[in-house]
């Protein structure tokens with residue numbers, strides 16, 4: 001048996017379940033993975049845990065060694081657990097398979113002190129969407145003040161060692177997490193009280209620092225897979241391999257290579273494979289199957305050594321011609337004894353499955369992998385933000401062109417998840433006024449875009465307001481006629497609203513509102529101004545009337561509002577204008593509506 005292969009057990013046709021670790025940044029995902037690997041080495045079984053490309057296999061005997069009394073190896077016939085080395089929902093969404101998520105089970109890491117955080121929520125949504133069973137590792141229990149640690153102990157044993165006060169504090173924190181899970185629609189409890197892990201989420205208190213609870217975590221994962229996933233783990237040991245591209249890399253001495261997680265069947269050195277790409281699927285012949293060289297030998301030559309055959313579940317690097325076009329998250333299928341066309345069709349069908357449905361109008365979305373593109377599309381769908389184009393790859397000038405031709409200026413934006421913006425695309429975006437949002441956290445992209453929408457909407461309203469005549473009511477002051485006519489110049493006080501220059505003036509003295517002239521200048525304290533506000537006393541020049549005939553000192557006059565403007569003011573901008581102006585508007589509308597109840601409606 002080559003040590004790249006999961007250990008053969010009585011049921012060698014059962015594959016190793018694939019485990020992903022998710023959670024908020026700094027909650028301890030990496031530490032927990034390191035601890036699991038570390039504990040396995042400490043167990044003295046270092047030879048038995050194997051490093052794959054992008055994954056670590058922990059075989060059943062190592063798990064039972066760590067778990068001690070918690071596990072009886074005879075209860076299990078799955079060969080162990082394969083942990084994906086890169087934690088976080090990014091790799092989780094990248095690593096997808098036919099059915100959805102590639103990972104069979106997940107560990108959601110939650111810091112007991114921090115509880116649920118944005119990325120915890122995001123991870124939960126992704127897990128729910130992909131229907132991946134998961135357990136919660138309530139991490140960092142050792143940080144509860146007064147904690148009395150016992151390295152690598154099962155958690156119940158550890159809890160018994162604590163004072164009543166510490167146990168009470170731990171319980172309180174755990175119940176908070178259980179409550180937060182239930183707010184998200186998951187019935188959850190301490191793992192030792194959960195009977196049915198299919199319908200309940202088990203919470204395992206752990207410390208990635210002291211290793212406490214790690215035996216429980218491994219036991220629960222193993223039990224969960226054995227109980228509920230055995231059927232899915234049954235594979236055709238000699239069947240053609242099926243996997244997912246984790247990464248596309250140039251590798252010295254090998255050219256372009258793909259890191260693949262194989263989840264079904266076998267891949268061999270002389271196989272022909274079909275790999276998904278942004279264009280037509282790539283059909284190519286394997287040149288080398290590579291696994292990491294053990295650490296001790298690494299200085300000798302290449303970091304990799306060749307193997308001739310590998311079976312699922314495992315992580316492998318494949319070197320072959322034309323792989324530079326391969327795409328992260330895309331399917332890989334071994335052809336062996338079948339028609340190439342048939343396999344190409346299968347790969348195409350899988351890619352089509354993942355394609356995002358675009359709409360006529362919406363945003364441009366770019367992401368680094370198919371899986372992350374899909375996760376973005378789901379999150380945007382939930383936020384009811386439409387997508388016009390969704391593609392894997394860096395932001396290019398043509399993406400900017402698409403965004404810049406959006407009918408709605410709120411769609412003149414590109415959301416770039418974990419990809420670069422090409423420099424000519426950046427320049428074009430600046431000149432076309434297209435906004436590019438870049439992040440490796442989905443919720444942040446959406447939040448930033450929503451802020452942008454709010455900003456733009458506000459700017460639009462302000463622009464509208466600028467082009468609309470504002471209501472005002474003003475009165476000619478006694479003894480303030482400076483010129484009789486041509487134009488008439490009088491002193492006025494603004495009673496309400498904003499008086500703007502170059503607007504028409506009306507009065508409501510007669511039955512019909514009557515336009516009496518046009519404002520040709522406003523002076524305040526001897527200076528020319530464009531407008532005057534409520535309470536101001538200014539002198540104004542009105543072209544048209546003669547004082548003593550059409551107008552008199554003491555008259556109340558109004559700025560004339562176009563019916564359309566009055567309507568926009570009342571229906572859309574009423575919250576954006578000051579209260580006195582609102583009053584003036586209302587009075588103005590009332591005066592018109594006494595004559596015509598539908599004026600301005």
Ligand code: GDP
Pocket residue numbers: 023024025026027028029030031032087139140141142143206207208209210
């Ligand atoms: P990640 O971002 O989720 O991968 O988090 P890390 O594994 O990098 O951990 C973030 C920080 O928390 C590091 O400083 C760790 O040493 C610390 N940390 C992680 N787990 C524990 C734990 O169980 N107890 C304590 N005391 N610290 C922890």
